[in-house]
Amino acid sequence: MKSRETHARKEYEQAALDEATCNRDPIRQFATWYDAAVAAGVLEPEAMTLSTATPDGRPSARIVLLRGFDDHGFCFYTNYDSRKGRELADNPYAALTFHWAILERQVRVEGRVERTTAAESDTYFHSRPSTSRIGAWGSPQSAVIPDRDTLEKLFARFRTEHPDDAAIPRPVHWGGFRLIPERIEFWQGRPSRLHDRLRFQRDAAGSWMIERLAP
Helix, strand or coil: CCCCCCCCCCCCCCCCCCCCCCCCCHHHHHHHHHHHHHHCCCCCCCEEEEEEECCCCCEEEEEEECCCEECCEEEEEEECCCHHHHHHHHCCEEEEEEEEHHHCEEEEEEEEEEECCHHHHHHHHCCCCHHHHHHHHHCCCCCCCCCHHHHHHHHHHHHHHCCCHHHCCCCCCEEEEEEEEEEEEEEECCHHHCCEEEEEEECCCCCEEEEECCC
16 A cells, blocks of 8 residues: 555644643542533543553553543453453553543543452443343453354353343453553643643652643
8 A cells, every 4th residue: 555644733722721720639630521521522431542561561452431430540341351351460550541532632541450349340240231241241352253153153142041131140251440540641732732731640658749741
């Protein structure tokens, strides 16, 4: 394929971000921005890029959905045997990136990852539609399969094995992860590419320190 260049340009002029008005607690600042994304009609504001890496530093990234956040961290759920699950088991550090384009905003979260408790995973699993719960059984996520028909047959098999929607158990290989933030960066687009970047980082005492970064 012939090399292609892209030349799209956009000026970012909607808002500013400064230390005087930013919440000193980054989780609450995130909540404010998340609520603004919901109010603005962002399609799936909970969608985030999850970046993981192998122990020797080979990265991978994919879009997953945020399923809860609080002072303890940011939660998402997946198959523990998937590529991301295996990478997190071997190297329990990850990064999340939210991009809310219509608001000209981006949030980056970095930190250590741990599994949620079995009770938390059970609660979320049983809140899902029955087809999604069967899908967790029927899909050997990230494994090579010969064709689409194989996947459909696996789904049908587990649907037959679990006909009662209320009694579909959570697979032991499926559950949650919580990213415990060590660093959170808020990015607000500004004119002339002089964007606002505020980084919250834990200090030695565990308190949040705010730093402005050059764009």
